[in-house]
Amino acid sequence: MRTGKQYLESLQDGRQVYVGGELIDDVTTHPKTSGYAKAIAEYYDLHLAPEHQDVLTFVDDDGVRKSMHWFLPRTKADAARRRAYHEFWFRHFKGGIFTRPPAGMNVVMYAQIDDPEPWEENAIVADGRKIPFADNIRAQWARVTTDDVALSPMFVDVQYDRGRDDALGETPMLSITEQNDKGIVVRGWKAMGTSLPFVNELLVGNLWRPGQTSDQTVYAIIPVDTPGLSLVCRQSNATPDADPYDHPLSTIGDELDGMAYFDDVFIPWENVQHIGNPDHAKWYPQRQFDWVHIETQIRHAVHAELIVGLALLLTNALGTNNNPIVQSQLADLVRFRETCKAFTIAAEETGFTTAGGLYKPNNIYVDLGRAHYLEGIHNAVNQLIEFCGRGVVMSPTLADFDHPFLGPRLEEALRGTSISARDRVAIFRQISERYLTQWGARHEMFEKFNGTPLYLVRLLTMQRTxxxxxxxxxxxxxxxxxxxxxxxxxxxxxxxxxxxxxxxxxxxxxxxxxxxxxxxxxxxxxxx
Structure with a gap:
């Protein structure tokens, strides 16, 4: 297992990262990126802490201790163990503010290592070349698990003309421009990835759409520092210079989403997993991301628990918690949280064994649980904000409280039921930044479109049963x-x-x- 120091050093490799149009010379030190980089360094260090060893690590068949983000579940008990692991991180990261730490991205390879043969059998390679894609996948898995590599999946392609199927062939998405004895050359865009500046390698693939061509069908692992690869990330919402009391979340960092442009990038055959067959790609997007959605469902349950906790603390501070209407509304939030958790447990209890021997939680309950969360989260958040009233808007800053004249008067005016003014306002500020700022809105949008939006979750559920x-x-x-x-x-x-x-x-x-x-x-x- 790597240390946080080793992780940070691995990011200092000359990668081309643009954030809000600015070329970042070092993602570990630049104000727009350093906060998240340090948070993930802590993630790696915590795996090495003896007090967390039982939850965060496992011993593999060769007797080597590894991070649980490489743990392949074989039994129902293993699935519950993975849940405890993910719950640890979502609680550690303030109720899931970081949606894609390595634990949420490395699992995209699970479906491939579970059954690698179809990736080779269904490939279409030019000039009759025989490429051992199945062995490639096995060797890649051995390498990334041994070296504890941080991966980020990039499967989404640019939005072009979605009104006609034949437009996809004109889309400037990632495509193969050359195949030779040593590998392939690719050019074009992948449109969406999370934590791109903070990983070591990209795992590219396809979210199949009608009209996808053979040249556009590419699955491969690509180091981020590969010549010709540029990462173009959205503007950072981090506020590294603010006081954590005023900005309790954005001061920690921003995990950043971005696009990737491949300018005639060479990928050696040993890094390729599959090419050439859109029909193969057609069956895999949801199945490959099932393992991501399992941890997504766990994050949803933890986030729902946070909302309940904030609501209970807030209504107690305001003295409204004994109002019958408020109690009924609190009960609705509790029911939302318990139902999210119930879907997670039901998925584990009714799981099945895959072709490669993995114990996989019931994908139907995983998808229906995600749909339940997406359908109910807006009402839950709106209810929490309604509990706040104007207090969520009129929240003094730390400087206001520290002011020699204003401070004592604010302390007197804003104290709550058995709670100080500063603590009461801290609840408001947490809710405000989490749900009412650009930093928070990004998380709402991420959950809305993470892997698949709500309508597609429903559609794909119907197509997998x-x-x-x-x-x-x-x-x-x-x-x-x-x-x-x-x-x-x-x-x-x-x-x-x-x-x-x-x-x-x-x-x-x-x-x-x-x-x-x-x-x-x-x-x-x-x-x-």
Whole structure:
């Protein structure tokens, strides 16, 4: 396992990082980036702390102690252990203000190392070359886990003309411009990645869309300091010079999202995982990000818990906590938190074993749990803000409290029920920065579009289970209605579904279906 010092040194490699149009010479020292870099350095150091060893690390089959962010779960107990690990970090990072530490990004490789063979078998390589992509994936996994490499997945492509399928071929997204005996050359954009300036390597792939071409189908690992690679990040919302009392979150740092431009970048074959087959890419985006969404669901439950805690402290400070209406509203927040947690536990309890032997929490409950959070988080936050009233707007600064004339008068005017004025205002300032600033709004937008937006979560859920007229979920209804053979109805529906760009799980290859929960969602296999 690496130390925080080693991590920071690994970022000082001459990488091309632009933040708000400014070229950052050293992300570990520049005011726009140093805060987050130091926070992740602490992340690595805490893995080495003896008091956290049982939660943050594991011993692999070779007797080597490693970070839990490389832990491959094989049992239900392993899944619960991973949950405890992620909960630790989301609590450590103030209720999940940093959404993508290494623990939330390295897992994108889980689906590949679980079953690497299809990535080779379905590849389409020019000139009949035989590239051992499956062995590449195994060797890459061995290297990144041994060296404790920080990865960031980049799968999203630039928004172009989404009104027609054939426009994707014109999009300046990452594409292969050359294949030779040593590797491939790529040019173009990947449109979205998180924590880009703070990782060692990018894991590029595809979120498939209709019209994707063979040259645009690329999965590979690329070091951030590779010649020709530029990272273009949004403006930083960090406030390193502010007082933490006034800005309790943005003073810690900003994890930064960004785009990446590849200017004729060479990628050796050993760093490539798959190329050339859009149909292969079609089945994998959601399945590959399932492992990210598992930890996302855990973060949602922790964030919901934070909202409940803030609401209880706030209403107590204001003396409104015994009001029957307020108690009912608090109960709604508690119910929201408990339901988020229930989805997480249900996913673990009803998980399944993948083709490669991993124990994977039930992907349906993971997705439906994420949908529940996205549907309810706005109401929860708005309720919290309503509890604040004008106090969330009129919150004195630390300088106001320290003023010799104003300070004592503010202390008297703003003290609450069994709480000092400074502590009461600290609650307001936490809520304000978390939910009512540009720094906080970025987190709201991240959760809204993390991996897949709400409508796509719903759509993909329908496509990964046999929710059809002749599927298992209509058995009871057809029995109650006295329906007999529905073969004709099913046949017509099947023809339409099979020809759809977003074909259901019925028409997807078996190697892809192996990554989905089956019991209760797939029909039982027919006996031969």
């Amino acid at each position: 046999e929710y059809q007229v002749d599927g298992p979920l209509t058995d009871l209804a057809r029995q109650v209605l006295g329906f007999g053979d529905t073969a004709a109805l099913a046949a017509r529906a099947a023809e339409v579904e099979k020809n759809s760009n977003w074909a259901s799980v019925l028409y997807q290859p078996e190697y892809a279906r192996e990554q989905d929960v089956r019991d209760g969602y797939y029909k039982a296999a027919e006996k031969v």
